Amino acid sequence: xxxxxxxxxxxxxxxxxxxxxxxxxxxxxxxxxxxxxxxxxxxxxxxxxxxxxxxxxxxxxxxxxxxxxxxxxxxxxxxxxxxxxxxxxxxxxxxxxxxxxxxxxxxxxxxxxxxxxxxxxxxxxxxxxxxxxxxxxxxxxxxxxxxxxxxxxxxxxxxxxxxxxxxxxxxxxxxxxxxxxxxxxxxxxxxxxxxxxxxxxxxxxxxxxxxxxxxxxxxxxxxxxxxxxxxxxxxxxxxxxxxxxxxxxxxxxxxxxxxxxxxxxxxxxxxxxxxxxxxxxxxxxxxxxxxxxxxxxxxxxxxxxxx
Amino acid sequence: xxxxxxxxxxxxxxxxxxxxxxxxxxxxxxxxxxxxxxxxxxxxxxxxxxxxxxxxxxxxxxxxxxxxxxxxxxxxxxxxxxxxxxxxxxxxxxxxxxxxxxxxxxxxxxxxxxxxxxxxxxxxxxxxxxxxxxxxxxxxxxxxxxxxxxxxxxxxxxxxxxxxxxxxxxxxxxxxxxxxxxxxxxxxxxxxxxxxxxxxxxxxxxxxxxxxxxxxxxxxxxxxxxxxxxxxxxxxxxxxxxxxxxxxxxxxxxxxxxxxxxxxxxxxxxxxxxxxxxxxxxxxxxxxxxxxxxxxxxxxxxxxxxx
Numbered sequence: 279x280x281x282x283x284x285x286x287x288x289x290x291x292x293x294x295x296x297x298x299x300x301x302x303x304x305x306x307x308x309x310x311x312x313x314x315x316x317x318x319x320x321x322x323x324x325x326x327x328x329x330x331x332x333x334x335x336x337x338x339x340x341x342x343x344x345x346x347x348x349x350x351x352x353x354x355x356x357x358x359x360x361x362x363x364x365x366x367x368x369x370x371x372x373x374x375x376x377x378x379x380x381x382x383x384x385x386x387x388x389x390x391x392x393x394x395x396x397x398x399x400x401x402x403x404x405x406x407x408x409x410x411x412x413x414x415x416x417x418x419x420x421x422x423x424x425x426x427x428x429x430x431x432x433x434x435x436x437x438x439x440x441x442x443x444x445x446x447x448x449x450x451x452x453x454x455x456x457x458x459x460x461x462x463x464x465x466x467x468x469x470x471x472x473x474x475x476x477x478x479x480x481x482x483x484x485x486x487x488x489x490x491x492x493x494x495x496x497x498x499x500x501x502x503x504x505x506x507x508x509x510x511x512x513x514x515x516x517x518x519x520x521x522x523x524x525x526x527x528x529x530x531x532x533x534x535x536x537x538x539x540x541x542x543x544x545x546x547x548x549x550x551x552x553x554x555x556x557x558x559x560x561x562x563x564x565x566x567x568x569x570x571x572x573x574x575x576x577x578x579x580x581x582x583x584x585x
Numbered sequence: 586x587x588x589x590x591x592x593x594x595x596x597x598x599x600x601x602x603x604x605x606x607x608x609x610x611x612x613x614x615x616x617x618x619x620x621x622x623x624x625x626x627x628x629x630x631x632x633x634x635x636x637x638x639x640x641x642x643x644x645x646x647x648x649x650x651x652x653x654x655x656x657x658x659x660x661x662x663x664x665x666x667x668x669x670x671x672x673x674x675x676x677x678x679x680x681x682x683x684x685x686x687x688x689x690x691x692x693x694x695x696x697x698x699x700x701x702x703x704x705x706x707x708x709x710x711x712x713x714x715x716x717x718x719x720x721x722x723x724x725x726x727x728x729x730x731x732x733x734x735x736x737x738x739x740x741x742x743x744x745x746x747x748x749x750x751x752x753x754x755x756x757x758x759x760x761x762x763x764x765x766x767x768x769x770x771x772x773x774x775x776x777x778x779x780x781x782x783x784x785x786x787x788x789x790x791x792x793x794x795x796x797x798x799x800x801x802x803x804x805x806x807x808x809x810x811x812x813x814x815x816x817x818x819x820x821x822x823x824x825x826x827x828x829x830x831x832x833x834x835x836x837x838x839x840x841x842x843x844x845x846x847x848x849x850x851x852x853x854x855x856x857x858x859x860x861x862x863x864x865x866x867x868x869x870x871x872x873x874x875x876x877x878x879x880x881x882x883x884x885x886x887x888x889x890x891x892x
Binding site: 497502529 | 862
């Protein structure tokens, strides 16, 4: 098979500082991580935001890769400019082309280590299934959410986000670093096994499929009038049913979950992610789903490697 | 005794959003907190920073109350201007004068609920002893640290900081709100008891006296080369001895505590506070000390009430 470059991105959000710190340490000790002879390229997604320790300068870089924004040449936002440059430099047709991208994020929610896959590209599902099979981590399948689009990894033929938490923005945390190392190592190992033909694909992949976002209850001025219920805080990936308390007002009144889905149980994630308050998201609601592994997925992934 | 106004400050740091949220709810439901007939004034310390959800605009407001900065009329930093205005408006000789100030902060460190007292003003120690006696919370006595000065509460005759954590910056958290309510209620109750002469002072006050700050080990570019050791993370207020591991490098090497104090055990606090990275503080080291209650403290506090 042909050589293919894997692009590793950290600091797409400038206040998620653990992966950038790890990359910096890696620069200084190039042998410290086993890359299984893969061609690797590392980049800080938003260096200016990282320098400022802010999520972004003008707008969320990880919502700036939509075709509409990338092609709107009258937009001068820092992040749209940066998105175009990242594609020009590292995109599949870039100067330094990569076919696979892994984008490392952190969250204030108690997500543990997880993958976020956007849509149902067979190559993403195939690769994610291998990592899940190795580590047992949950996969958040983000799809059908018109208000959230333009994610970085969608501009590469294959890739996903690694999302790890909880960790406050701006805090370096040994446990988060250890988790990044574990997931990164597993991703690289599985990619290398795909490359040399020894990958053992599972018969299924378990995904938590995005159903909808739930916002904080707000007053007419847009201010939250109730907070995440104590029994829900920190309970990402735990199942809830209809009537489960989601929010609590100061007077003790609970606001409960009204299950309008076809599922008897759903799974909240990104509960109380700091960066999502401005996006009107208090949590995302997902449905757990087992997808049978499709031979096509594997074939598409092998085709990607052989192109 | 004469009436005295208590100034309550939230959002001195704009990304510590729980106390400002509580104040906002309180504005909308004026009867929701028992103020024991005290005259209360509430203010957002740094409204512009709070609007931006950033710690500060130009500089840390809670390091902007030094005589030197307040009197340097050529300085136009937003926070120095704001500090002068707060004193002009709410200071002891202000338009709307307050004698006691309580400044509500949050931290990413696992501090629980604590008070921070600056120096050893008898009135502060007297009032803090009453709150400690009621709640059993630790008191961080901040003194003798030339690199950190100009704290807000020092511009009022009496006052301290309430510091609560852990909570990420920008996250509203029910438990933090509950803790603020508990400490706030206890402070107001004890002040009211001082006012009506029924306060029962303890025979001692336990303080954690500031000894020094410890920075992350850094490289020549100033970047941290080791992170808080997993066995120390989250262990604020726990005693450590000489040789205790403070930091861990990626290669597993530990950097241990070198105890150059006269104490056999010391107590780290503010471990991994996000906002302190830029101040070169990975943690503060304190010594636990029991101070016998002095009659003078009580007299000074009563004098403050009767002036």
